[in-house]
Amino acid sequence: MKAFTSHHGIAAPLRLDDVNTDVIIPTARAIHVAKGSLGRYAFEPLRHDAQGLENKEFVFNQDRYRNASIIVAGANFGCGSSREMAVWALDDMGIRCVIAPSFGDIFFQNCCKIGLLPISLAPEMVDAIWTELSGNHDPVLTVDLETCEVRLPSGAVHRFAFDDARRDTFLNGLDDIGQTLRYSNAIAAFVEKDRRLRPWNYLAPAPDHAAAPHQTETSHR
Numbered sequence: 001m002k003a004f005t006s007h008h009g010i011a012a013p014l015r016l017d018d019v020n021t022d023v024i025i026p027t028a029r030a031i032h033v034a035k036g037s038l039g040r041y042a043f044e045p046l047r048h049d050a051q052g053l054e055n056k057e058f059v060f061n062q063d064r065y066r067n068a069s070i071i072v073a074g075a076n077f078g079c080g081s082s083r084e085m086a087v088w089a090l091d092d093m094g095i096r097c098v099i100a101p102s103f104g105d106i107f108f109q110n111c112c113k114i115g116l117l118p119i120s121l122a123p124e125m126v127d128a129i130w131t132e133l134s135g136n137h138d139p140v141l142t143v144d145l146e147t148c149e150v151r152l153p154s155g156a157v158h159r160f161a162f163d164d165a166r167r168d169t170f171l172n173g174l175d176d177i178g179q180t181l182r183y184s185n186a187i188a189a190f191v192e193k194d195r196r197l198r199p200w201n202y203l204a205p206a207p208d209h210a211a212a213p214h215q216t217e218t219s220h221r
Contacts, residue, residue, distance in 0.1 A: 078107025
């Protein structure tokens, strides 16, 4: 997965609670779309009105936030169904980090599988960031996973907690397979030792011969 150490980018204040995965990526529109092309469908129910026209009030349709790579959202972001497509869509549109007071549990896990950093901050901290982003001509944040800090243009700093094991996987860009490969030498040593102790477990299987066709005896009178 993509490593995450520190990221500086435009941050969009998405002042909504309970943004569910069907809002992040509507399955009816994007179910047949391949990963890598989902970004244009992200937030489709909010991006356009019933007539298909762009909703000028939606944050990602505003010029200053169109190229945002960070989302600062309300509580319970990513609730709803467990679809991985929601995280893929955010990744495809260039989002590297989502900051919110809380997340849907499965959405949070899916973020951690691909390197999209989910950060939980207290509601009052999120509100302070919203206020600064909305009033600043340069709505940017720096998210530093090495120091576990979110830094604002004003100089304000908000520290966040992140599980040490997860933090290590982000900093080193390790997915589940990558984490396993860290122990490849130990795994190889175990297999070699086990092969000596229990050689019968490593015998080649006998060839699977097809059974001979059933022959019917014919009686002659």
